[in-house]
Amino acid sequence: GAGVSQTPSNKVTEKGKYVELRCDPISGHTALYWYRQSLGQGPEFLIYFQGTGAADDSGLPNDRFFAVRPEGSVSTLKIQRTERGDSAVYLCASSLDPSYEQYFGPGTRLTVT
């Protein structure tokens, strides 16, 4: 079956602009996660959704970052007033429920110039 998909695969934006990153989880997976991977580092947790609600958003770096999952399936990570330090690969994962294995998408590479 289809895995986790993320769009776009690459995004280049200017400092100060707004961006949206999309994640399509595996069908039927109730749990969805966003991670951020900076160059040379492992992924870092950003936010976890159980269904439509954000169960844990403690990893979001500041209030410029926001994520939604309005129908409990597709999720969008939104970044306002982008900064060069936001440049990274943003990874999305989903799982059947929190106790099950997480499956990762290919990521969106965000470059802020």
Add this chain to the structure above:
Amino acid sequence: KQEVTQIPAALSVPEGENLVLNCSFTDSAIYNLQWFRQDPGKGLTSLLLIQSSQREQTSGRLNASLDKSSGRSTLYIAASQPGDSATYLCAVKDDYKLSFGAGTTVTVRA
């Protein structure tokens, strides 16, 4: 806060040698531990998942051990091949979130 460390950061071996990759974590109250492979510019491919109650897990040439009490895991790759060249990441799971190490970048020379 869970801290995950991977040593060494990079490793270069000739083809055919066995690989030993180390991972340590600070909080032993984990749900499971997972090893991933990441090729340059690509996403994460899960290799092995070890539940906290297990001591090891095997898949083909890969074997991973887990010593939860000492906060350590080791990934063994037997008879390495050039196609094994990649970055290997370990991650520990507590409740729902994964905490990752920075990875070990492996180069297998033909």
